[in-house]
Amino acid sequence: MNAAPVNAATRARILVAEDSPLNLQVALKQLERLGFAADGATDGAQALAALQRVPYDIILMDCQMPELNGYEATWQIRERERAQAAEPSAKRTYIIAMTANTQTDSSQKCLEAGMDDYISKPVELPQLEAALYRGLAERASTKGREAVVDPVVIAGLRQLRMPGKPGPLNELIDLYLQEAPRQLEQIASAASRNDESSLAQIFRASAALKGSSSNLGARNVAALCDEMEQTVRNWSLADLPPLIDRTREELNRVRSVLEQIKTEEKD
Amino acid sequence: MNEVPNFDHGAIARLQRLGGDAFTLKMIQLFLDYTRTKIEEARQAQADGNLLAVEHAVHPIKSSAGNVGASRLRDLATEIEALAQAKNNDRLPDLIQDLAKSFAAVSAELEKVRGSLSSVAMPPDSK
Numbered sequence: 001m002n003a004a005p006v007n008a009a010t011r012a013r014i015l016v017a018e019d020s021p022l023n024l025q026v027a028l029k030q031l032e033r034l035g036f037a038a039d040g041a042t043d044g045a046q047a048l049a050a051l052q053r054v055p056y057d058i059i060l061m062d063c064q065m066p067e068l069n070g071y072e073a074t075w076q077i078r079e080r081e082r083a084q085a086a087e088p089s090a091k092r093t094y095i096i097a098m099t100a101n102t103q104t105d106s107s108q109k110c111l112e113a114g115m116d117d118y119i120s121k122p123v124e125l126p127q128l129e130a131a132l133y134r135g136l137a138e139r140a141s142t143k144g145r146e147a148v149v150d151p152v153v154i155a156g157l158r159q160l161r162m163p164g165k166p167g168p169l170n171e172l173i174d175l176y177l178q179e180a181p182r183q184l185e186q187i188a189s190a191a192s193r194n195d196e197s198s199l200a201q202i203f204r205a206s207a208a209l210k211g212s213s214s215n216l217g218a219r220n221v222a223a224l225c226d227e228m229e230q231t232v233r234n235w236s237l238a239d240l241p242p243l244i245d246r247t248r249e250e251l252n253r254v255r256s257v258l259e260q261i262k263t264e265e266k267d
Numbered sequence: 268m269n270e271v272p273n274f275d276h277g278a279i280a281r282l283q284r285l286g287g288d289a290f291t292l293k294m295i296q297l298f299l300d301y302t303r304t305k306i307e308e309a310r311q312a313q314a315d316g317n318l319l320a321v322e323h324a325v326h327p328i329k330s331s332a333g334n335v336g337a338s339r340l341r342d343l344a345t346e347i348e349a350l351a352q353a354k355n356n357d358r359l360p361d362l363i364q365d366l367a368k369s370f371a372a373v374s375a376e377l378e379k380v381r382g383s384l385s386s387v388a389m390p391p392d393s394k
Contacts, residue, residue, distance in 0.1 A: 020327040022297045026334050029286045064326045100329055122333035125285070 012136060013054060014038035017047035017070065018062040018098065027060060027098075027123055034129050044068025048076060051093065058094045058135045060128075061115065070097060071113040078114040085155035092142070094135040098123055148250075149257045153217030158265070169265050173258045176216050180254075183209040184247055187228065191240045202232050202240075218254045221247060274376055278336025288384045295377050298335050302328055306367055309347070313359050321359065322351040325366070337373040340366065 014031060016038050018024040024040045031038045039054070041047040043065045051059070059077075063070040074095050084090050097110040097118035110118045117134055119127045145151075154169070161167030186205040190198040210225035224247040231239050282291040305324050312320035325344040332341035343366045350359055 020331045021301055022294055022331045022334055023327070025290075025294060025297060026282070026285070029290060033285060064323070066323060100326065121330040 012036065012057045012132075012139070014058045014060065014132075015041060015047060015050055015054070015056040016060045017041045017044060017065065017073065018060070019043055019065040020062075023062070023121070023123075027128075030123065030125055030128055031132075033125065034132065036132065044070060044073030047073050051077060055091055056093055057139055058096065058132065060096050060098055062098050062121075063110065064100065070115075071109065074113045074115050085151075085158070087152075090152065090155065094138060096131050096135060145257050145260070148218070148220065148253045149261070150217030150219050153215070154261060157216075167265065170262050172216060173262050176212050176218075177255055177258060179212060180209055180218075180221070180251055183212075184244065184251065187240075188244050191237055191244065194237055198237070199232060203229065206232075213254075216254075216258070218250075218258075220250045221254060224250060273338035273342070274373065275336035275338050276380075278334060279380055282334070283384075292381060292384055295335065295381055298331055299374055299377065302331060302340075302370055306363070306370055309366070310363050313356075313363055316356070318351040318354055318356060318359075321363075322348050325351070328366075332373075335373075335377065337369070340369045340373050343369055 014036055016024060016027045016031070018027060018040070019042050021042070024042065028038055028040055038060075039050060039056075041050050044061075045067045047059065047061065048068070050056070061070040061074060065073075068076075074097075077093060077095070081090070081092055094117075095115045097107075097115045098121050099107070099110060099118050100121050107118050116138070117131050119131050157169045157172065158167060161169070183205045187202050187209070190201040190205070206225045206229050210222050210229075213219075213221040213225065224243060228240060228243050228247070231237075231243060279291060282294055286294075305328050309321050309324035312318070312324055325347045328344040329341050329348070332338070332344060343362060347359060347362050347366060350356075350362070
């Protein structure tokens with residue numbers, strides 16, 4: 001159980017934390033049938049230890065376990081993720097609760113503990129499959145999102161928050177979303193005017209856009225600004241419009257990711 | 268069948284479909300060993316007056332029982348868990364007794380299933 005088997009199709013690493021050996025074996029067999037290989041842990045403490053060795057993408061977590069129950073284990077995993085958010089290796093494990101649906105286990109409690117989804121026990125194959133694919137879809141969209149806005153930069157900005165006060169992140173995002181399109185349009189209008197003041201204006205607007213984009217982790221926008229500056233430096237203003245279009249498209253992607261980040265910051 | 272009301276043979280069929288006969292035999296063995304231990308733990312905990320430990324002992328019986336189709340056992344475990352959680356000790360000794368009886372009945376039923384499966388397929392790793 002040391003090496004994490006990796007599913008060839010999805011490359012998802014899965015851990016099942018479940019104290020009943022019967023349920024654990026059934027869950028592992030169900031995952032096998034669905035085409036996923038997985039590891040097992042028999043309580044929350046073991047799950048935490050396993051997660052430290054292998055960066056699992058998905059954990060199927062029983063809520064009631066000896067030593068450390070599923071809620072506490074999830075809480076600790078989320079705490080650890082928060083503490084490591086600024087590191088390059090930062091990641092978030094998708095946690096699916098397996099609940100027995102009693103007064104002690106409720107979907108509400110699962111979500112409050114930081115779990116992402118829940119299925120009831122005994123676990124049925126179609127429900128398990130659906131939950132896994134929801135998790136994988138989320139993972140894919142997170143990866144796409146991270147290519148647009150660097151999560152490490154965002155995590156760093158989140159840490160600027162003072163206790164009891166609203167953090168600066170949302171304000172920075174609003175300011176950026178207001179200024180960035182304006183700066184890009186300045187570049188566009190200067191390029192189309194193509195007069196003696198054009199170059200200076202393009203450099204100025206591009207430097208501003210590059211700076212604010214880097215500050216918010218919008219790395220592709222910053223790279224495009226570099227390209228635009230280089231193009232202008234080579235006196236090839238004619239090559240600028242396609243770059244401006246690409247920057248506009250990238251800014252739209254950045255906008256939707258930043259809007260998403262803003263709503264997350266509110267809760 | 269009268270002996271074991273609420274025994275759902277469909278659950279065994281599901282295990283067979285999921286992993287075949289050898290897997291099913293292994294699961295039955297795991298269930299028997301594990302549940303026996305947990306019922307003993309519940310009995311001991313109740314005798315010690317430790318209702319939290321009773322709750323923890325019977326909790327995993329619920330879903331394990333569901334996996335092999337022992338519906339009555341699952342219902343009893345659910346009831347005991349709720350009472351233990353409510354710190355209501357009055358009926359626990361009787362109910363844990365019932366749990367043990369129900370387990371004995373389920374064991375007999377599972378032995379029969381095991382017999383019919385073993386004759387078809389002997390798992391190489393069965394102990």
